[in-house]
Amino acid sequence: MRIKLILAYDGTRYGGYQSQANTLAVQDVLEKAIEDLFHEKIRTMGASRTDTGVHAEGNVACFDVETRIAPAKIAFALNARLPEDIRVLASSEVSPDFHPRFQRTVKTYEYHIINRTFPDPLTRNFEFHYHYALDAAKMDAAARFILGEHDFASFAASGYSSKTTVRTIYEARVFREGDRIIFRVRGNGFLYNMVRILAGTLIEIGAGKYPPEKMEEILLAKNRQAAGPTAVARGLILKQIEYPDA
Amino acid sequence: MRIKLILAYDGTRYGGYQSQANTLAVQDVLEKAIEDLFHEKIRTMGASRTDTGVHAEGNVACFDVETRIAPAKIAFALNARLPEDIRVLASSEVSPDFHPRFQRTVKTYEYHIINRTFPDPLTRNFEFHYHYALDAAKMDAAARFILGEHDFASFAASGYSSKTTVRTIYEARVFREGDRIIFRVRGNGFLYNMVRILAGTLIEIGAGKYPPEKMEEILLAKNRQAAGPTAVARGLILKQIEYPDA
Numbered sequence: 001m002r003i004k005l006i007l008a009y010d011g012t013r014y015g016g017y018q019s020q021a022n023t024l025a026v027q028d029v030l031e032k033a034i035e036d037l038f039h040e041k042i043r044t045m046g047a048s049r050t051d052t053g054v055h056a057e058g059n060v061a062c063f064d065v066e067t068r069i070a071p072a073k074i075a076f077a078l079n080a081r082l083p084e085d086i087r088v089l090a091s092s093e094v095s096p097d098f099h100p101r102f103q104r105t106v107k108t109y110e111y112h113i114i115n116r117t118f119p120d121p122l123t124r125n126f127e128f129h130y131h132y133a134l135d136a137a138k139m140d141a142a143a144r145f146i147l148g149e150h151d152f153a154s155f156a157a158s159g160y161s162s163k164t165t166v167r168t169i170y171e172a173r174v175f176r177e178g179d180r181i182i183f184r185v186r187g188n189g190f191l192y193n194m195v196r197i198l199a200g201t202l203i204e205i206g207a208g209k210y211p212p213e214k215m216e217e218i219l220l221a222k223n224r225q226a227a228g229p230t231a232v233a234r235g236l237i238l239k240q241i242e243y244p245d246a
Numbered sequence: 247m248r249i250k251l252i253l254a255y256d257g258t259r260y261g262g263y264q265s266q267a268n269t270l271a272v273q274d275v276l277e278k279a280i281e282d283l284f285h286e287k288i289r290t291m292g293a294s295r296t297d298t299g300v301h302a303e304g305n306v307a308c309f310d311v312e313t314r315i316a317p318a319k320i321a322f323a324l325n326a327r328l329p330e331d332i333r334v335l336a337s338s339e340v341s342p343d344f345h346p347r348f349q350r351t352v353k354t355y356e357y358h359i360i361n362r363t364f365p366d367p368l369t370r371n372f373e374f375h376y377h378y379a380l381d382a383a384k385m386d387a388a389a390r391f392i393l394g395e396h397d398f399a400s401f402a403a404s405g406y407s408s409k410t411t412v413r414t415i416y417e418a419r420v421f422r423e424g425d426r427i428i429f430r431v432r433g434n435g436f437l438y439n440m441v442r443i444l445a446g447t448l449i450e451i452g453a454g455k456y457p458p459e460k461m462e463e464i465l466l467a468k469n470r471q472a473a474g475p476t477a478v479a480r481g482l483i484l485k486q487i488e489y490p491d492a
Contacts, residue, residue: 008366084365084370087365087367118321118334119333120254121331122254122483124330124331
């Protein structure tokens with residue numbers, strides 16, 4: 001049967017989600033726990049690669065296994081074998097043709113900023129520290145320009161190759177919670193580094209470098225040079241992946 | 247001149263705030279940064295010792311120094327010399343007779359609980375994970391019994407010696423924020439382990455082991471055996487220390 005896992009992890013000490021040479025990936029650690037539990041090497045399929053230092057509260061991975069363990073209990077058995085910085089939040093059986101990446105998905109990300117003189121040591125690994133004043137209302141106004149279907153070529157890491165750079169954004173807003181500013185975005189797909197480049201651009205707008213309307217101009221430029229810098233990885237959290245067809 | 251520091255730290259890797267043999271304390275690291283900055287060994291006076299693994303967002307330390315650095319700039323200079331898990335949030339000059347511990351103080355603590363099936367890897371070091379259902383409203387009703395002046399002998403670690411076990415509590419409440427339950431308490435002093443024993447007792451009440459009124463009975467018993475267990479250190483955060491007379 002095919003098992004779907006909802007994964008949360010602190011990405012600080014990992015070289016991203018997906019296995020690759022010369023770095024410890026979340027996938028490596030997960031597959032070791034799976035091997036430990038089922039006594040066989042099982043390859044998993046992940047929904048989102050997430051970069052080095054990026055966190056997740058709702059990444060998704062799947063694998064096939066024949067077992068008598070009830071699907072919902074697999075989460076408990078895996079958590080007993082995983083380090084504290086990775087948790088399986090839920091496990092369930094899905095259709096054998098379910099694929100976490102090739103299926104239609106809606107993803108939600110948050111980018112967290114702490115906007116005060118000094119960082120907070122308790123949350124330092126999960127937010128970007130920005131010392132100077134940021135106007136969250138202006139950032140929010142700017143974020144509205146990306147709502148709907150657009151060509152996001154300006155917000156893709158250069159060298160990125162994909163069939164299309166058109167994506168649809170269903171939710172994009174910026175709000176302040178005390179010293180924190182949160183950029184929340186939900187869409188049908190994101191180009192490589194897209195959320196971090198959006199965040200880096202919104203920070204420039206919040207700092208007053210450009211007016212909110214600059215966002216539309218950047219979109220129309222379809223050129224990475226037009227947008228702001230890529231915001232640091234530690235502020236990014238993959239919150240949720242929805243599967244509308246599953 | 248006497249300098250007062252407001253300190254925030256992630257207590258995870260420290261053996262508490264105060265220097266002692268065979269462990270790395272926050273004070274050790276702070277005094278090393280101070281020595282680095284002023285080129286002399288300077289002894290600091292801390293307001294609250296905080297136990298191993300306990301965190302702070304508002305501990306206070308003082309020291310005397312002759313320097314031409316503006317008092318408010320000392321925070322910046324120390325942060326450049328401190329590890330990421332300790333931050334000086336503010337530095338200021340205070341009266342030479344100000345002492346962070348012997349002065350009258352009002353302290354605020356929070357105890358954080360994550361109440362769901364699995365812990366959250368992003369906040370795992372800053373909250374206690376409790377799997378079973380907790381009734382925050384019952385915990386809140388129980389917390390109200392400690393408001394005002396009481397003898398808290400039941401909530402002091404055994405072996406604790408102090409002139410008096412009477413303390414005054416100005417605020418004591420429990421509230422839920424999604425999966426989190428927060429116990430917030432503000433008072434003119436706390437006995438050793440008092441907040442953690444209060445938290446451990448409130449968790450038993452929230453789990454339905456006792457009704458909220460049990461809290462009054464425990465207070466009147468003046469016996470550590472009457473109260474619940476000491477909740478784990480990682481959930482405790484020293485939020486603020488006020489000096490009404492300073």
